[in-house]
Amino acid sequence: MATFIASGGRVWRKFVKTFPLGSNLSLKRSPTSALANGRLSSTSSENVLVSKDEKSGIATVRMNNPPVNSLNTALLLSLRSCFEELEKDKSCRALILTSNKPKVFCAGLDILELYQKSPDYVGQFWEKVQDMWLSLYGSRLVTMAAINGHSPAGGCLLSLACDYRIMAEGNFVIGLNETQLDLVAPFWLRQMMVDAIGYRQAEMALMVGALYPSNKALQLGLVDKLVPIEDVQTVAEEEVKNWLKIPDQARAITKMASRKPLLDELRKRKQEDIQTFRDETTRESVQLSIQQYLDKLKAKK
Numbered sequence: 001m002a003t004f005i006a007s008g009g010r011v012w013r014k015f016v017k018t019f020p021l022g023s024n025l026s027l028k029r030s031p032t033s034a035l036a037n038g039r040l041s042s043t044s045s046e047n048v049l050v051s052k053d054e055k056s057g058i059a060t061v062r063m064n065n066p067p068v069n070s071l072n073t074a075l076l077l078s079l080r081s082c083f084e085e086l087e088k089d090k091s092c093r094a095l096i097l098t099s100n101k102p103k104v105f106c107a108g109l110d111i112l113e114l115y116q117k118s119p120d121y122v123g124q125f126w127e128k129v130q131d132m133w134l135s136l137y138g139s140r141l142v143t144m145a146a147i148n149g150h151s152p153a154g155g156c157l158l159s160l161a162c163d164y165r166i167m168a169e170g171n172f173v174i175g176l177n178e179t180q181l182d183l184v185a186p187f188w189l190r191q192m193m194v195d196a197i198g199y200r201q202a203e204m205a206l207m208v209g210a211l212y213p214s215n216k217a218l219q220l221g222l223v224d225k226l227v228p229i230e231d232v233q234t235v236a237e238e239e240v241k242n243w244l245k246i247p248d249q250a251r252a253i254t255k256m257a258s259r260k261p262l263l264d265e266l267r268k269r270k271q272e273d274i275q276t277f278r279d280e281t282t283r284e285s286v287q288l289s290i291q292q293y294l295d296k297l298k299a300k301k
């Protein structure tokens with residue numbers, strides 16, 4: 001039987017201190033998890049559930065922000081802190097990012113964080129998006145997106161920041177639909193898309209704000225593997241184990257060599273990027289588009 005430890009090591013205690021914990025400290029574990037027989041540590045904040053198999057060093061990070069894991073300030077802060085703590089944990093070698101709510105991996109940025117807010121507020125919000133991305137994209141760990149549902153916009157951003165993407169088959173969409181909200185994806189997000197699917201396809205996808213069904217996403221190379229939804233976690237664990245056969249140091253140095261230019265570019269242009277976001281999102285016409293988009297989402301029911 002698996003042993004559940006609420007706050008086993010230094011890293012976990014620190015993480016627990018950083019965030020208000022929900023009453024539930026027990027691990028919400030997929031019944032099909034291949035880690036079931038490993039020694040597991042777990043901890044949770046209200047919006048992110050983390051478990052780690054001590055033997056393999058594989059952590060699973062489950063977004064738990066109902067109803068659709070939209071990235072609000074609290075979730076962004078929790079994700080960043082969680083990525084940074086796992087990064088510092090010497091026994092951690094890999095991270096699987098998934099959703100605790102199958103059928104929606106992440107609905108992207110919380111649109112309400114962009115609606116009728118002051119320029120200062122949206123600027124600070126955007127910095128949290130940047131910092132979360134820097135910690136995930138720049139991670140030394142093997143990072144695997146286990147995309148068990150829809151993954152539009154900011155959800156696609158999270159997936160692209162990982163090293164490998166496994167998505168659920170079926171009627172789920174992924175892509176960068178920012179232009180549909182009258183928003184322009186920033187250079188670092190556009191670049192990840194280009195790196196994943198190539199210049200021409202990325203250019204078209206970004207211009208029209210395309211959301212692709214999972215089979216088309218596989219064909220384009222936006223995701224790497226499609227599996228039935230109930231197998232997403234197990235296949236992600238198997239895939240991570242394959243990656244962990246490669247020595248960590250060589251793999252991580254190689255990863256950094258390819259990602260450093262984009263990481264450095266954002267670090268250098270952080271304030272300019274924040275200013276652009278502030279100016280764009282608070283523009284009257286953009287606010288109107290966001291309002292119409294929100295109305296459309298509500299009217300769907």
Ligand SMILES: CCCCCCC/C=C/C(=O)SCCNC(=O)CCNC(=O)[C@H](O)C(C)(C)COP(=O)(O)OP(=O)(O)OC[C@H]1O[C@@H](n2cnc3c(N)ncnc32)[C@H](O)[C@@H]1OP(=O)(O)O
Nearest residue numbers: 070107108109110111150152153154183184185277280297
């Ligand atoms: C210079 C500018 C730079 C900008 C760059 C920005 C980079 C990233 C941008 C973004 O991420 S913008 C957000 C884009 N996201 C979307 O377009 C997704 C919208 N949501 C959906 O399409 C669907 O909700 C879903 C994810 C496919 C799930 O569908 P489902 O049927 O399961 O749920 P719903 O009934 O649609 O939603 C439930 C509930 O949640 C609300 N909601 C959904 N998405 C968001 C969101 N992103 N932010 C805030 N709220 C969201 C939705 O309105 C429903 O609310 P209620 O009606 O229940 O109150």
